[in-house]
């Protein structure tokens with residue numbers, strides 16, 4: 038066990054843990070940030086997606102030690118002063134979930150996409166989001182939500 | 197069938213254990229904990245009176261059914277039901293129904309669900325039964341509660357109750373313009389009201405809150421990560437648990453060495469017969485300790501996919517089967533038919549793969565056990581725990597936080613029992629979350645199916661005989677709605693090589709696949725359009741209506757498929773729902789099947805929440821693509837060979853065609869549940885569309901698996 042300094046959602050945390058444990062479990066179990074989900078532990082479902090220096094990353098395949106020094110954003114870190122980001126707002130408005138278990142990962146992947154490509158086509162959305170599984174099958178609504186968020190961000194809402 | 201028989205039939209098909217005697221809260225006590233107000237309970241009402249007090253197997257069903265409504269002094273309405281929210285959005289739609297009958301704002305309703313200490317006994321959330329059974333029960337109670345409130349106001353004002361109106365959470369006297377909120381009316385009182393009979397209900401045509409599109413009630417908690425799923429529950433001093441899994445099914449432990457595991461700091465080994473588990477302060481240490489256990493198992497030789505259908509076809513060695521339906525004389529009518537077809541269809545085992553795997557947190561305080569877990573049947577899990585730990589029901593509480601879906605796959609309490617066993621040994625709360633691999637291996641599967649169909653049809657397209665045998669997968673939607681005078685329809689149970697159980701739509705998916713592919717085969721043999729052939733043999737107006745609606749939107753018969761494209765149609769009925777789908781596929785020269793377009797028409801009586809319904813039907817279409825095209829469990833010698841998402845392919849963004857859902861709202865008909873039947877029409881419609889594009893008839897699900905499945909023909913297409 039050792040101490041690791043993590044930057045999560047704009048704050049610093051001293052985390053006591055193992056160098057080779059996953060960032061996913063450190064976030065969930067050591068920092069009680071349970072919005073990031075376990076779905077497979079193998080980089081196959083996207084439920085564990087967080088932003089690492091702005092890039093959508095599988096936290097299940099990221100070790101705690103390798104996350105030191107990076108700016109980490111989890112689903113809990115998007116809302117500012119009770120204001121949701123356009124992607125969160127769009128998921129709400131489109132009803133782009135059923136059980137919602139995939140939703141945090143979807144929202145973070147979509148956020149990374151829109152920061153890179155402010156007005157993605159359907160094909161670009163599919164390509165970028167294909168690592169995120171929604172077992173409830175709400176993909177068409179998620180695509181609609183991403184377009185809606187793109188439109189809102191285009192009008193100035195910050196992602 | 198009456199309501200009781202239907203429920204029992206459903207329970208049997210779900211392969212659930214019998215319910216235990218219902219534990220009943222003292223309602224006066226309960227009211228005290230809620231702090232006064234009006235509590236409305238449902239007595240045995242109408243047709244459900246037949247359910248109560250009757251016996252099923254050795255168990256007596258509770259005499260009081262299913263739900264309570266409480267109106268507090270602040271006007272907040274709490275609705276208590278043992279049903280659970282798993283993504284099907286009944287938390288929202290049930291609240292709409294209550295708000296409607298109670299005449300109170302939608303956001304004044306809070307649903308308390310799936311907590312065995314707080315909610316009345318319930319058999320479980322399955323079989324699309326919440327909307328058709330819980331819906332009317334809650335409406336009854338809400339209507340009765342409104343009546344009590346109006347009468348209370350009448351007494352306060354010395355007015356005639358019939359002259360008062362209830363709306364927007366208030367009772368108003370239109371003459372004096374006086375009004376009292378529901379909270380003011382119930383304040384300080386401890387009213388317990390039994391609902392004795394069927395009160396008048398608002399017809400769907402007059403609905404203002406029900407029947408309108410409503411987003412998920414607590415949606416904000418899901419987009420911010422605040423919602424706590426079962427796997428997110430944290431308790432003080434909680435440890436993390438893992439369970440050692442055998443090397444195969446039916447294995448027995450021959451030797452085990454835990455010395456190395458015990459050296460992992462904070463880890464503790466828990467051993468109880470063949471059950472070996474680990475607890476540790478953190479998950480990483482628990483995993484390491486588990487990996488350090490050296491165990492040897494003897495795994496008996498077991499069959500594989502290669503022998504699957506021969507095994508199923510042999511039928512059960514222990515259970516007898518009898519026809520589900522028989523009429524006329526099948527052999528004679530078949531012999532006299534012009535077009536005779538004799539085919540068989542197969543369906544592989546598939547896994548539910550809920551994105552949240554099984555999870556539980558168990559906590560003992562004294563001899564009282566509390567478990568938070570993801571299950572569709574909290575009361576059945578409580579019974580499992582009672583049995584495992586020899587506890588009376590009142591010492592066990594199961595709480596089901598809204599979970600990461602189930603699709604019929606979480607009827608059981610494996611993780612709950614494991615967490616409780618570990619917690620008992622550790623003397624601290626323990627969390628157990630199954631890995632994806634455990635979920636793929638140690639949960640249960642959708643049953644595989646072997647189905648034989650023999651049909652005889654006259655040259656003019658009139659169906660004369662229909663023989664249908666389902667081996668192993670079940671009898672859901674096994675009957676045909678087409679008019680055939682001579683029928684023999686039979687379900688044969690088999691000795692399934694794998695653990696199997698309920699799955700969204702049960703056997704309706706397999707039975708529709710066989711029936712609806714076969715219908716198109718007959719139409720082709722006769723040279724008839726497959727939609728026209730169906731309609732020619734169909735009088736059921738509701739099924740006709742969805743076929744016509746889907747065809748109309750799809751422009752069936754008015755447009756022709758392009759080169760390399762094909763159109764297919766299929767439809768059917770189950771659990772009060774009518775569905776039809778038209779599908780367009782493209783089959784590339786590389787033999788890749790691409791789904792281009794789906795139109796699915798749907799009717800389930802009066803629609804409670806059109807937005808939720810659309811979401812369910814669309815989601816069912818998407819989920820159906822997996823079983824139709826590529827999902828299959830591969831197994832051999834007691835092991836699952838593809839227990840990872842990298843090897844077990846599920847539908848992703850890139851698999852999704854354009855999907856249009858056409859809803860038919862029949863406000864004149866009772867609402868039925870919509871969580872399942874949306875799944876059944878897609879696979880046969882895809883098969884029929886591939887035939888129209890290529891002339892190749894696909895009779896095995898999955899139709900285009902990523903790799904060959906032993907025992908199935910080598911895949912002819914990719915997807």
Ligand code: FES
Pocket residue numbers: 074075076077078079080081082083084085086095096097098
């Ligand atoms: S949990 Fe990380 S990709 Fe599935």
Ligand code: FES
Pocket residue numbers: 133134135136137138139140170171172173174175283551600601
């Ligand atoms: S909403 Fe259930 S997994 Fe996506």
